[in-house]
Amino acid sequence: MNAPDAITKTMTGSGYTIAYQGAPGAYSHVAARNFLLSKAKDFGLPMQPELAKDTEISFTPCRTFQDVFDKVAANASQFGILPLANSSVGIIQTTYELLLQYQVSIVADVYLPIHHQLIGFPQTHARDVAAIISHPVALKQCSKFLAQLSWAQPRGFWDTSGAAFHVKEMNDPSLVAIAGEAAAKVTGLSILVPNIEDFSPNETRFAVVAPVAVAMQGVNNNFPSEPKLTCCVELDPESMDFSAFIAATIGKYGAKVTNIITMPIPERTWQYLFIFDLILNSNQQTQSVWTAIRETASKARILGIYTSIHASGN
Numbered sequence: 001m002n003a004p005d006a007i008t009k010t011m012t013g014s015g016y017t018i019a020y021q022g023a024p025g026a027y028s029h030v031a032a033r034n035f036l037l038s039k040a041k042d043f044g045l046p047m048q049p050e051l052a053k054d055t056e057i058s059f060t061p062c063r064t065f066q067d068v069f070d071k072v073a074a075n076a077s078q079f080g081i082l083p084l085a086n087s088s089v090g091i092i093q094t095t096y097e098l099l100l101q102y103q104v105s106i107v108a109d110v111y112l113p114i115h116h117q118l119i120g121f122p123q124t125h126a127r128d129v130a131a132i133i134s135h136p137v138a139l140k141q142c143s144k145f146l147a148q149l150s151w152a153q154p155r156g157f158w159d160t161s162g163a164a165f166h167v168k169e170m171n172d173p174s175l176v177a178i179a180g181e182a183a184a185k186v187t188g189l190s191i192l193v194p195n196i197e198d199f200s201p202n203e204t205r206f207a208v209v210a211p212v213a214v215a216m217q218g219v220n221n222n223f224p225s226e227p228k229l230t231c232c233v234e235l236d237p238e239s240m241d242f243s244a245f246i247a248a249t250i251g252k253y254g255a256k257v258t259n260i261i262t263m264p265i266p267e268r269t270w271q272y273l274f275i276f277d278l279i280l281n282s283n284q285q286t287q288s289v290w291t292a293i294r295e296t297a298s299k300a301r302i303l304g305i306y307t308s309i310h311a312s313g314n
Helices: 003-008 027-043 065-073 093-101 136-141 143-148 160-170 181-187 212-221 242-248 283-296
Strands: 016-021 057-062 079-086 104-113 117-120 131-134 153-156 175-179 190-193 203-211 228-234 256-264 272-279 299-310
Touching (some): 016 027, 027 079, 027 104, 027 212, 057 065, 065 093, 065 104, 065 203, 079 136, 093 256, 117 160, 117 181, 136 143, 160 181, 175 181, 203 212, 212 299, 242 283
Parallel strands (some): 016 079, 104 299, 131 153
Antiparallel strands (some): 079 203
């Protein structure tokens, strides 16, 4: 399968589709498989151990993050998988911007260990490498290794696995890619240097998004025993400061804050919205915290109530 095929090919199934950004073998594809194996029953989906041969559920590779959101919003895919943040380089701003724009909801997040491989043709030697291609975020995660190959030019590409497909299509031993083990397997290329990420405990957090109705049904049918609540909040700076808001809501009901993201509101000079990830311990605590947030903030929206999946590898 060449690079264009990797972008456009959609496996035929019985109507359930999971869209992800990247070519087959991308980290998002691996995260989608882990979601399916862990949470399929919660959404009434069939579970199949051999996902590549699954006839019930299909995986749809997409070139851009917006393509994934478009498919989910249009009900062309039941679920979408996108990266939220990497432990080494931080949040993926584009995902959060789109999450705020679309009427979708997070139904799970997947924490996936990320181990980057230098991938190319088996006859390629390090001294012969002229260019190294990968997604810019992956290149950033391998800066120390790239510094050792100072004669090779790093080049951004639209996807890690897509970069591996491009290397295969170009059939040029001087061109290599940085991608995961799954990308090497699906392209048939060789791992020239394993585990080249700067930090070995490297991990990416992926969001699994679905139409709001699907997310609500999942929560109503099976409310998480240890729920995670993600919400966005706008505060009126004239009547409520940040510390007072925290005390009246999250602090009052003892929610655990795992992440706070601040994003500017472009049409309002020096005003911001806040995205909170909260860990709670019951349905009642979740309702109490959310009621307080909704009543205290000038605007508030739930972006998801869900549980986390910690995958074992890629």
